[in-house]
Amino acid sequence: MRLVQLTIPAGKRRTLLEALDEQGVDYVVTEETSDRDYTAVAYFPLPASAVEPVLDSIQEQGVDEDAYTVVVDAETVISRRFEALREEYENGDVESERISRQELQAEAESLTPSFDIYATMTVVSAIVATSGLLLDSAAVVVGSMVIAPLIGPALGASVGSVLDEEDLFLKSIKYQLVGVFLAILAAAVFALTVRVTNVVPPGLDISAVDEISERLAPDLLSLAVALGAGVAGIVSISTGISVALVGVMIAAALIPPAATVGIALAWGQPSAAIGSTVLVLVNVLSVNLAGLLTLWYAGYRPENLFELGPTQERVRRRVVGLVVIVLLFGVFLGGITYASYSAATFEENTREDIETLLEQPEYDGYQLLELEVVMDEDYPFLSPERVIVTIGGPPGETDPELADELHERVNRYGDDSIDVEVRYVEVAHR
Template sequence: MRLVQVLIPQGARASVLDALDGEGIDYALFDEVGRGDFEAMVQFPVPPSGVEPVMDRLTEAGVREDSYTIVLPTETVVSQRLSALVERFPGLRISREELYARAQDLAPANSTFFAFLILSTVIASTGLLLDSAATIIGAMVVAPLMGPAISASVGTVLDDRAMAARGVRLQVVGLLAAIATGAVLGFLLQGSVLLPPDLDITQIPQVAERTSPNFLSLFLALGSGLAGALSVMRGSGSTLVGVAIAVALVPPAATSGLGIAFGLPGVAIAAAVLVLVNLLAINLSALLLFYAAGFKPLDSGQFERVRKSFVSRVVVIAVGIAVLSLVLGLVTLTSFQTASFEQQVRTDMQQRVEEADIEGVELVSVSVDYEPVDMVLGNEPQVNVLVGIPRDLDAPPDLAQRWDDELTAEFDRDVVVRVGFVEAQVSEREPSSPPFGPFAAATLATRTAGGTAFGGSPGGSAA
């Protein structure tokens, strides 16, 4: 429920009260003894979704824009007289006046915005290097990116060009500042004792997650934008939703900066693409939801201009997402193909060993070194196989080459096969010994006789 207080201009008392009576609203009227521009103040309770239509009626009755109107949220209203109003104005959508005020509150001053954004990027970059998801989530609580995204969309649908431009500007400049902050921090830490000198950030899972964007990332951004807009419209959980929006933007921005610092252009570009896609998707989903909810500018003469501005902005954002989705589609397709290839190779090698049915021989492990970037660049997949054999069985000298030829023919692509052999020794358990004693497990020893080892040359590898 909302409590609305309106100062009635001189000469408009009768028309304002008639409008409230026509809406069936109970009100309290007070004489205004302050400034001479107003003759009275009226206050009345109304459901959230009823504020906007009632204010439209009051505007027609003579309440000008230069009057004072205050909309207050109420904790509790004890009355049996409001049931008709609640039925007449169902729903929880706030008025455009409240939406405008919330959008202004969500977009902080420039100094506050950049201070919190830089701090959140520093924390997120640290979390990425530590591979700490908890630290990254903590950084998102600090990030202030929800406000600019919401204010840009609200400014568009309510025809406030200054608000829309500031929202867009804060997002773009802010994310560029986040990338720069990640790069500076990476440069500083790279030459310090805080990081290993041979650190490969591409092997850190939290970093690798932001360098392989796919269509799931797009759904995350779209959902975050819708949740942000819905939370503002309903007035619930906007702080927590802001965390979701920040998760889609700050960590990949920090990853892009770290890629610049460590001299990895592939990491920097891939993470930057993810940032841009998420930014566009968040703005698109929020803009569509606000427009679909029926928010319009107060001046009816601006409806057509707002509609054109909305359509043009949606088209531009949608085209940008479509172009960048080609990258997402390529990553998604190559990720699926490399994962499928690895699974097929594992199944194939297991089947080959089982069909050989040699006593004491077992497949210890199969790993495939084949990333999406390898598929794009045309690099050959490398298959690493580790086989356990008894001590009295000689390792086949040409097994790697045979499997290389067979896999190449089966999958119609060149592969590199590396085969390693280990001796499998299984102790015999005495009846009186415990079933899971410390020495009752199988032991493996690397076969070095004849130069055969994991990745060894005689019979151990083939290209």
């Protein structure tokens, strides 16, 4: 529910009040005594879904933006005419649940802080995320998402596009580009600092850190996260729901991958940063794509109907462009996913084959204790490079032919020659 406060310009009082009467709006009018160009102020409650059509009808009567309008939340309205309005405008579809175009634009603008605050919070968030990644602490990484101010620019670009507010669109795009650059730069500088000062253990293998490794070789599920964040963000802002938690989700799609890029660069492994860089880019684009589609589906259009055609064409071009780029990145992520699937299948098949081999009578007394597949460092498309097979056998006995047989079995599933290291462990049975 909303309470609208509308200043009535001189000469427009009767016309505007008749327009409110035609809409079935219950209102109160007070006299204006500030000696300005207004004769009165009208107050009237509206369902959230009725704000946009009612304000549009009022603007058609000649009220421009020089006469200010204030829309605030109302907790409770007791009025028969208000209930009739609610029944008329709230019919359960998407458009009836959304806030007005005017409120949406104001909300999108308010979510984007000043540049100094935005830059500062982005840098702090990236540093906290870098710390969490190097500590392998999911809790710290989540904390970095909470303070990241990314939801405003991420949603502002979509709002600016569908409402034909190019200033908001360009500002949001600039903020997003600068935010990603600052996050990567801050993460790289901070990670390099802690590395050269030995704050982290010397010789730390970043690929062995779970929180980092999962972002060095992302898969297609990452795309689903970004698209979900964009849809959830737009739905939350367009329905007036709190966007705080959705902001964390959008930050989850951007800040940790950007921090991972910085860490890989600080460790002198630019090739390892390829996957996480693609993840950052595809996440940014996916959030914008999901936002555009969701807003257009929700029925948001520019205020001036003469701009509807050009705006629709502009939105269509941007959607097509984003879809093409996201699909290209999706193919890249699909390749990483396939490489990961192939590695997992290789390990499973190798394990089953070795266990079958050791069940043969000539290897009675031997058993597979552990199978470790060591991946290469050809990020982001990792593949098996070495296999360590730990065999348990009778004390003082080793079968010289077993190692050759294991090497053959392992390479049966590999595309290239894979080194096989066989370790024997004496197993005594009592």
